[in-house]
Amino acid sequence: MENGEIPENANEHCPGPQSETAGQSDACQGCPNQQVCATAPKGPDPDLVAIAERMATVKHKILVLSGKGGVGKSTFSAQLAFALAAMDFQVGLLDIDICGPSIPKMLGLEGQEIHQSNLGWSPVYVESNLGVMSIGFMLPHPDEAVVWRGPRKNSLIKQFLKDVYWGELDFLVVDAPPGTSDEHISIVQYLDATGIDGAIIVTTPQQVSLIDVRKEVSFCKKVGVKVLGVVENMSGLSQPVMDFKFLRITETGEQRDATEWVTEYVREKAPELLNMIAFSEVFDSSGGGAEKMSKEMGVPFLGKIPLDPKLCKAAEDGRSCFTGPNCGLSAAALKRIIEKYVENEGLSKMLIDDNA
Amino acid sequence: MENGEIPENANEHCPGPQSETAGQSDACQGCPNQQVCATAPKGPDPDLVAIAERMATVKHKILVLSGKGGVGKSTFSAQLAFALAAMDFQVGLLDIDICGPSIPKMLGLEGQEIHQSNLGWSPVYVESNLGVMSIGFMLPHPDEAVVWRGPRKNSLIKQFLKDVYWGELDFLVVDAPPGTSDEHISIVQYLDATGIDGAIIVTTPQQVSLIDVRKEVSFCKKVGVKVLGVVENMSGLSQPVMDFKFLRITETGEQRDATEWVTEYVREKAPELLNMIAFSEVFDSSGGGAEKMSKEMGVPFLGKIPLDPKLCKAAEDGRSCFTGPNCGLSAAALKRIIEKYVENEGLSKMLIDDNA
Numbered sequence: 220m221e222n223g224e225i226p227e228n229a230n231e232h233c234p235g236p237q238s239e240t241a242g243q244s245d246a247c248q249g250c251p252n253q254q255v256c257a258t259a260p261k262g263p264d265p266d267l268v269a270i271a272e273r274m275a276t277v278k279h280k281i282l283v284l285s286g287k288g289g290v291g292k293s294t295f296s297a298q299l300a301f302a303l304a305a306m307d308f309q310v311g312l313l314d315i316d317i318c319g320p321s322i323p324k325m326l327g328l329e330g331q332e333i334h335q336s337n338l339g340w341s342p343v344y345v346e347s348n349l350g351v352m353s354i355g356f357m358l359p360h361p362d363e364a365v366v367w368r369g370p371r372k373n374s375l376i377k378q379f380l381k382d383v384y385w386g387e388l389d390f391l392v393v394d395a396p397p398g399t400s401d402e403h404i405s406i407v408q409y410l411d412a413t414g415i416d417g418a419i420i421v422t423t424p425q426q427v428s429l430i431d432v433r434k435e436v437s438f439c440k441k442v443g444v445k446v447l448g449v450v451e452n453m454s455g456l457s458q459p460v461m462d463f464k465f466l467r468i469t470e471t472g473e474q475r476d477a478t479e480w481v482t483e484y485v486r487e488k489a490p491e492l493l494n495m496i497a498f499s500e501v502f503d504s505s506g507g508g509a510e511k512m513s514k515e516m517g518v519p520f521l522g523k524i525p526l527d528p529k530l531c532k533a534a535e536d537g538r539s540c541f542t543g544p545n546c547g548l549s550a551a552a553l554k555r556i557i558e559k560y561v562e563n564e565g566l567s568k569m570l571i572d573d574n575a
Numbered sequence: 576m577e578n579g580e581i582p583e584n585a586n587e588h589c590p591g592p593q594s595e596t597a598g599q600s601d602a603c604q605g606c607p608n609q610q611v612c613a614t615a616p617k618g619p620d621p622d623l624v625a626i627a628e629r630m631a632t633v634k635h636k637i638l639v640l641s642g643k644g645g646v647g648k649s650t651f652s653a654q655l656a657f658a659l660a661a662m663d664f665q666v667g668l669l670d671i672d673i674c675g676p677s678i679p680k681m682l683g684l685e686g687q688e689i690h691q692s693n694l695g696w697s698p699v700y701v702e703s704n705l706g707v708m709s710i711g712f713m714l715p716h717p718d719e720a721v722v723w724r725g726p727r728k729n730s731l732i733k734q735f736l737k738d739v740y741w742g743e744l745d746f747l748v749v750d751a752p753p754g755t756s757d758e759h760i761s762i763v764q765y766l767d768a769t770g771i772d773g774a775i776i777v778t779t780p781q782q783v784s785l786i787d788v789r790k791e792v793s794f795c796k797k798v799g800v801k802v803l804g805v806v807e808n809m810s811g812l813s814q815p816v817m818d819f820k821f822l823r824i825t826e827t828g829e830q831r832d833a834t835e836w837v838t839e840y841v842r843e844k845a846p847e848l849l850n851m852i853a854f855s856e857v858f859d860s861s862g863g864g865a866e867k868m869s870k871e872m873g874v875p876f877l878g879k880i881p882l883d884p885k886l887c888k889a890a891e892d893g894r895s896c897f898t899g900p901n902c903g904l905s906a907a908a909l910k911r912i913i914e915k916y917v918e919n920e921g922l923s924k925m926l927i928d929d930n931a
Contacts, residue, residue, distance in 0.1 A: 227583040227726045251582075284726065287675055288644015288753045293783070318754035319643055319787045361786065362764055362872075364651050366793035369725035370583050372756070397644045397753065398674035399720045400728070410731045426891050427649070430717060431675045438720035457813055457822070463853040465816070481851060489845040495837065496830065497818060497819040497853065499812060503891045516718075528857055535782050535859045 227370055237264070266406050267412060267541035270380045273339075274413035276389040277311070279566070281447065282406065284439075286431025288319075288397035291452040291524070292421045294534045295553075296394035297325040299419075302557045304349040308389035312341060313379060314353035315406055316396035317372045318365050323355035327537025331356055334417040339384035352383050352510035364437035376405050389569070397431075399438040407442045419521070419560070423453045424504035429512050436516050447564065448521035450556055451509035455500045457525040457548050460492050461485070496548075501526060519563060522556040524549050582608050583726055593620070623768060626736045629695075629771035633667070633744040635922070637803065638762065638774040640795075642787025644675075644753035647808040647880070648777045650890045651909075653681040655775075657895035658913045659786065664745035667698060669735060670709035671762055672752035673728045674721050679711035681856035683893025687712055695740035708739050725757035732761050745925070753787075755794040763798045764769035773801030775877070779809045780860035785868050792872050803920065804877035807910055811856045813881040813904045816848050817841070852904075857882060875919060878912040880905050912922040 225233045232246035241247070242257025250256075274280070283299070285292040293316070300312040314322035323329050323343075331343045332354045344349030354365065354375060385391065396402050407415065418439050422432040432449065439446050465481040466474040485492050513520035524530070529547025533540035540550045561567050581589050588602035597603070598613025606612075612715065630636070639655070641648040647674070651839060656668040670678035679685050679699075687699045698706030710721065731819045741747065752758050756780040774795050778788040788805065795802050822830040841848050867878035880886070885903030889896035896906045917923050 222669065227724055251611050252607060254610065275807060288646075289675070289779070289784075290645050318756050319790070321783045321786070322641070324783050324786060362789035362793050364790040364797065366755045366760060366794055366797065367741060368757050368760065399722045400674050401724050404722060404724065423645070425887065427677045427680050428645075430677070430680060434675070434719040434720040437718050438722055441722065456857065458855055460821070463855050466813070466852040466854055468850065470853065477851065481848070484845060484847060489840060489848075491840060492837070492845075494824070494832065496822040496824065498822055499814055499819050501812065501882060501887060503884070503888045526857060528855060528859070531781065531857060534858045 228252065266377055266381055266408065270377070270409055271413050273383070273385070274391075274410065277385060277391045277413075278569075279390045280393065280410060280413070280415045281390060282393045282395055282415060282444065283421065284395050284403070284418045284435050285397050285421045286399075286435040287428045288432070289420070290397075290421050290423045290428055292397065293321040293394055294323055294530070295419070295421045295450060295452065295524075296392055296552055297322065297534065298530075298540055299304075299557060300349060300351075300390075300392050302541060302554065303390050303392070304346055305539070305541060306561075307348070309348045311349070311388045311391045312349070312351045313383070313384045313391060313393045314351070314355065315376050315379065315393060315402050317354050317367060317375060317402065318392060319396065320353045320355035322351060322353045322394055325534050325537055328356070329361070329370050333357060336384065339382045340379075341384060350385060352379055372401055373405040376402060377409055380409050402457070403438065404442075405529075407444055415444055416564070417447040419447050419450060420518075421450045421452055422509050423502055424451055424455075424500075425502040426506050426509035428498060428502075429506070429509060432509065432512065433516065436518055446518040448519040448560060449509050449513045450521050451523040453502060453526040454504070454523035455498055455502075455507070455525055457496055457498050457527060460495045460497045462528075463497065498525075516555060521559050521563075522552060524552045524556065584608065622733055622737055626733070626765055627743070627769050629737060629739070630747075630766065633741060633747045633769075634925075635746045636749065636766060636769070636771045637746060638749045638751055638771060638800065639777065640751050640759070640774045640791050641753050641777045642755075642789070642791040643778070643784045644775050646753075646779045646784055648753065649677040649681055649750050650886065651775070651777045651806060651808065651880075652748055653678065653890065654886075654896055654909055655913060656682075656705060656707075656746075656748050658897060658910065659748070660702055661895070661897060662917075663704070665704045665743060666742045667704070667744045667747045668705070668707045669739070669747060669749045670707070670711065671732050671735065671758050673710050673723060673731060673758065675752065676709045676711035678707060678709045678750055681893055682707050684712070685717070685893070686926065689713060692740065695738045697740060706741060709733055728757055729761040732758060733765055736762075736765050755790060758795065760798075763800060771800055772920070773803040775803050775806060776874075776883050777806045777808055778865050779858055780807055780811075780864035781858040782862050785862070785865060788868065789881060790867065790874065792874055802874040804875040804916060805865050805869045805878050807879040809858060809882040809883055810860070810864070810879035811854055811858075813852055813854050813883060816851045818851045818884070819853065845879050854881075877915050877919075878908060880908045880912065 230250040234240045234244045236256045242253045247253045261303040283296040304310045319345045334341045342352045422428045510520045527547045527549035530549035586606040590596045590600045592612045603609045639652040660666045668739035690697045698708045778784045820834045823833040866876045883903045883905035
């Protein structure tokens with residue numbers, strides 16, 4: 220990476236287009252870029268210099284990653300941004316999931332557009348201290364598929380880093396797509412010189428999800444990004460008993476709604492159930508879940524968030540799960556996780572200093 | 576696409592490297608591939624010819640797609656393959672999720688390796704009529720991240736199509752990664768000449784997931800792949816009441832396990848609850864879910880599968896959810912969906928013909 224971006228179609232041991240031997244080393248024989256590399260001017264990528272300038276006003280950069288999709292990564296990124304903003308930090312949220320941007324929806328910003336000023340692209344603001352940038356704001360039609368191969372995605376990510384005017388930020392939270400491919404290589408490479416605090420990795424307790432998280436941790440180690448911690452999301456469903464619907468199975472095997480009847484029946488016969496919480500593991504976590512995996516891989520475990528219809532609803536509605544009535548069991552869990560992260564990284568000091 | 580694959584770094588109006596004007600049209604000015612294109616031999620990509628030969632023995636090719644990850648696409652692909660194999664069809668399952676292959680785990684094939692014969696790469700067989708191919712079988716270390724950009728992923732997909740010896744197949748089920756990027760463009764492009772039956776798209780009822788499904792449908796329309804149907808997965812959690820754990824909240828706000836106590840209490844005071852099913856919507860589907868979206872977009876809706884710990888466990892254990900005791904509420908739903916697909920496409924006739 221020190222020698223600039225290696226082209227997509229380069230030979231295996233490409234010395235890098237910025238290298239002294241670009242286009243002239245043994246590895247360059249037969250490479251389609253050989254001629255271009257041999258003749259191109261050498262030196263650092265001017266875009267990386269522009270990115271470093273933009274990022275000079277950003278104190279902390281956090282990537283939110285997941286191995287698999289659908290584990291609640293964007294929900295976590297959104298709620299992390301809401302929580303940090305509620306602590307009075309200046310927060311930016313950058314969505315680099317080019318093919319499936321969920322962030323506009325989750326921040327309640329659907330249909331918003333990006334404006335341009337002489338300082339650059341302006342983020343869309345939820346609050347004065349919470350700005351958001353996503354390709355979602357640029358699509359003329361929300362149903363339209365973004366059918367882009369890697370290089371085009373990379374170039375938009377570069378532009379986001381280079382051209383967005385965030386101003387002074389305490390935190391830039393970057394919501395990445397699942398996996399370890401173009402977007403991930405690019406964001407790490409582009410931010411390399413300016414420093415990344417590290418990555419928070421979101422997973423579910425399922426083995427299939429944990430397999431991919433291990434890959435994500437190994438990716439972080441490979442590219443030198445610190446793992447700030449692992450979050451286990453959808454750790455079972457936890458819900459007051461009386462929030463469920465109840466179904467009775469008829470003799471013919473059909474399911475009939477019996478919720479009203481059950482409510483009455485429980486009130487009369489078994490009132491102690493009214494205040495109970497019912498819990499279902501949903502995903503098998505007999506393998507020890509993310510906590511055990513974190514220990515095995517030597518990375519911090521930040522905590523578990525239960526599957527909670529109230530959190531899902533907050534995400535659908537594009538609002539913080541911490542505000543409003545009935546903020547649910549998951550909000551408390553999320554809050555503990557964010558506090559743990561802030562404490563682990565010694566950021567509470569910053570909060571105190573700033574407020575002093 | 577008719578003029579061969581357009582290189583990653585081509586200029587915008589690239590005529591295609593196989594075109595008569597390759598390297599010589601106005602659009603080629605300044606393109607890094609100009610020289611290669613101008614001098615390369617013209618004609619169809621020989622790999623596409625090899626793929627067409629391989630695919631000549633495959634009757635039906637089905638893509639399983641999803642907009643977002645983690646919606647249960649691989650679980651569906653795996654169970655679809657199990658179900659078709661149980662109907663005595665000859666089935667191949669190809670996993671093209673290069674960065675996060677879940678299929679080996681979900682078919683109970685972890686740690687298996689691919690063997691090579693003079694006919695090509697041999698799939699790994701679950702049963703004599705169910706063969707599987709995945710990059711997961713090729714990784715020396717399961718934790719290792721596959722940090723590959725697009726072109727390298729595309730080339731492996733090509734190799735899978737070109738070099739795997741499936742023999743005679745009734746169905747090739749292709750499990751794609753989420754999104755609409757390199758893998759999707761490539762698989763459609765490579766299979767274009769041999770014909771794809773169509774795509775089954777898996778989603779959850781959440782709005783964020785449906786937004787991405789709309790993109791997936793629009794992608795299919797764009798590239799001319801028929802949408803065989805949409806499946807709504809994780810349509811709420813459905814579970815017998817007594818399969819839950821019960822928690823009591825103490826005065827200090829802690830949660831204490833009270834499952835044993837509740838079991839006894841319900842048996843004694845409210846025995847009618849013992850046969851009830853509790854249902855939680857989990858994900859907000861007030862927007863009408865996938866069924867409404869399918870109607871709006873004019874594509875068939877195949878059905879809903881509830882979130883069911885028994886299905887999750889089957890996926891984790893790498894086995895069919897249709898066999899064994901207690902096969903759960905989801906298995907029945909899945910079965911109805913697969914039957915509907917078979918019926919919609921007139922494939923039941925094939926079953927009868929074959930068995931005649």
